[in-house]
Each structure stands twice: as C-alpha cells, then as structure tokens.
Amino acid sequence: MPRWPIEFGIYVPQLAFRYEQLRERALAVESLGFHSLWFMDHLYPPALPEVPSFEGWTLATAILAQTTRLRVGHLVLSNTLRHPALLAKMATTLDHVSGGRLELGLGSGSYEPEHRESGIPWETMRTRTEKLGEALEILTSMFARPRTRFDGAHYRVRDLPNLPPPVQQPRPPIHVGGAGERRTLPLVARFADVWNCPTYALGEFEAKRDVLAAACQKIGRDPGEIRISQEAVLVLAADDAALAQARALAERRFPGPGWGLHEGGYIGTPEQVIQRIRENVERGITLFVFFTHDRASRETLELLAQRVMPAFR
Numbered sequence: 387m388p389r390w391p392i393e394f395g396i397y398v399p400q401l402a403f404r405y406e407q408l409r410e411r412a413l414a415v416e417s418l419g420f421h422s423l424w425f426m427d428h429l430y431p432p433a434l435p436e437v438p439s440f441e442g443w444t445l446a447t448a449i450l451a452q453t454t455r456l457r458v459g460h461l462v463l464s465n466t467l468r469h470p471a472l473l474a475k476m477a478t479t480l481d482h483v484s485g486g487r488l489e490l491g492l493g494s495g496s497y498e499p500e501h502r503e504s505g506i507p508w509e510t511m512r513t514r515t516e517k518l519g520e521a522l523e524i525l526t527s528m529f530a531r532p533r534t535r536f537d538g539a540h541y542r543v544r545d546l547p548n549l550p551p552p553v554q555q556p557r558p559p560i561h562v563g564g565a566g567e568r569r570t571l572p573l574v575a576r577f578a579d580v581w582n583c584p585t586y587a588l589g590e591f592e593a594k595r596d597v598l599a600a601a602c603q604k605i606g607r608d609p610g611e612i613r614i615s616q617e618a619v620l621v622l623a624a625d626d627a628a629l630a631q632a633r634a635l636a637e638r639r640f641p642g643p644g645w646g647l648h649e650g651g652y653i654g655t656p657e658q659v660i661q662r663i664r665e666n667v668e669r670g671i672t673l674f675v676f677f678t679h680d681r682a683s684r685e686t687l688e689l690l691a692q693r694v695m696p697a698f699r
C-alpha cells in the first residue's frame with residue numbers, strides 16, 4: 387500500500403479568468419472532493435503579455451479565505467519574486483488564515499522576460515538555484531524555530547523571529563518542482579516534502595526518480611520520505627465520440643513537448659484514465675495534479691470526481 391493516499395488536485399493557471407470564475411471553480415473543486423487547487427506564479431502569463439491574469443499569492447489567499455476544506459498552492463512560486471524571510475512570514479500567516487490548508491510550492495524562477503521588464507534581476511541558472519537552496523534553508527528554519535540566523539552567499543538573516551509558528555506541524559508541505567539533475571533534484575532531496583515532476587519531464591520520470599533516490603542516499607535520507615506528485619494534462623471524456631473533440635482541443639491548447647501531452651498526459655474515457663493512474667501509482671506517484679483540456683469546466687470536474695476518483699478510495 388502507498389504511504390500516502392491517492393489524491394487529486396486541479397491546476398488552473400489564472401489567465402483570462404474573472405475573479406468570480408476562479409472562485410466558482412474553487413468552490414466546485416472543493417465540493418466535488420478534490421484534494422487541492424493550484425495556481426501559477428507569474429507577473430503575466432508567459433509569452434502572453436496581453437492576456438489578463440491575477441497575482442498568484444493574493445489569489446491563493448482570497449480562495450483559501452472563501453473555502454473550508456480545500457488545500458491551495460502554487461506550482462510553483464518563483465523564488466526571485468519574494469525574499470525568503472518575507473515568504474516564510476507570509477506562508478505562516480496564510481497557514482493560520484486557512485486553518486492549515488497551505489501547500490507551499492517553490493522553484494528558482496522560469497521566465498526571463500517578466501524579470502527584465504519589471505526590473506527584477508534575472509541571474510544564471512546556477513545562481514538562481516543557489517538562491518533557491520538558501521531560501522529553502524531559511525524557510526525550513528523559520529517554520530521550525532522561534533528565531534533564525536542564516537549567513538549565505540545570497541541571503542543573510544539576523545536572529546529573525548517567526549511567531550506564531552505555522553498551524554501545520556512540522557510545517558506546511560514544501561513542494562519543489564523541477565527535474566534538473568545537477569542542482570534541482572539534490573535540493574529536493576535535502577528540503578522537499580513533495581517532489582513535483584513537471585510536465586516537461588514526464589517522459590523521463592523513471593530516470594529522474596532514480597537520480598532523486600541517489601541524491602537522497604548521498605545525504606542519508608530515505609527517498610521514501612518524499613511524496614511524489616505529477617503535473618500532467620488530462621483529456622477526459624465520457625465516451626469515444628466525445629474524446630475525439632476533447633483531444634483536438636488539447637492538441638491546440640497544449641502543443642509541444644513542454645506540456646508532455648504525448649509523453650505523459652492522460653487521455654481517455656474514465657475507464658482508460660483509471661488504468662493510466664493505476665500504472666503510475668505503481669511507479670510511486672500518489673498526488674496527481676491535472677490541467678484539464680477545457681480549463682476545469684464543471685462537466686469535466688464532475689466526470690473526474692464521480693467516475694475516476696472513486697476507484698482510488
């Protein structure tokens with residue numbers, strides 16, 4: 387039996403939605419029994435600067451304040467946008483506001499143009515990953531200790547308090563997304579409660595999982611302590627006739643290998659998707675975070691909740 391329950395989240399990148407539409411989706415996701423709802427963290431949708439969008443942390447705060455059971459997070463927050471000491475305090479506060487329902491995803495930053503246009507420094511991948519490692523060290527310390535002192539190459543914290551501590555103990559779950567073998571996966575091994583395998587790495591999942599296991603063994607951590615989640619496109623339809631139309635929409639909306647639609651997406655009727663999920667549970671995945679082909683329509687959410695999720699309870 388898996389160490390964790392098999393659970394399902396919905397990723398709704400907040401582009402071209404009114405706030406009322408996002409709230410409606412959040413309430414639907416909660417009422418249908420999903421584990422979590424996930425947002426993006428960008429100043430504007432990458433490569434789509436003319437498309438309206440909302441800031442991710444403020445949006446998550448609003449949604450958590452208007453729900454009672456749903457967990458909310460980001461895949462993933464950009465470490466370049468918030469100082470880690472401030473982020474630790476923000477996360478602690480939101481954990482209290484939500485009654486302990488925050489999922490904290492963090493990454494090194496992924497989109498250079500928004501940084502250049504906003505005046506936020508964009509540094510090399512090596513530097514950004516070094517800063518992510520220091521940020522994770524600060525966050526984990528501030529969640530665990532009344533005061534934190536840290537002297538790094540990029541951040542310095544001087545005997546900083548963080549009271550009250552988070553509601554969730556030992557801390558809100560820390561998700562680290564990415565698949566870089568030299569830098570990112572060693573950080574997952576050191577700090578993460580959850581490794582999120584992103585869409586662009588679905589086709590290399592076994593190899594990346596093995597690298598993570600080796601990184602854990604190198605520092606003496608049991609790789610079984612780290613939950614594995616998967617970010618993937620879901621194309622779900624009630625029957626084969628409807629599936630053809632849904633697949634065509636997904637091909638237009640999620641083109642190219644970066645989305646992993648063909649490398650690791652879930653395409654099929656409920657029975658077919660159940661089988662794909664079972665195969666991946668056998669590979670160690672217990673949290674499935676889906677982009678749906680139709681941007682989380684009520685119809686697809688109900689189909690997933692009523693005809694797929696019961697197979698894993």
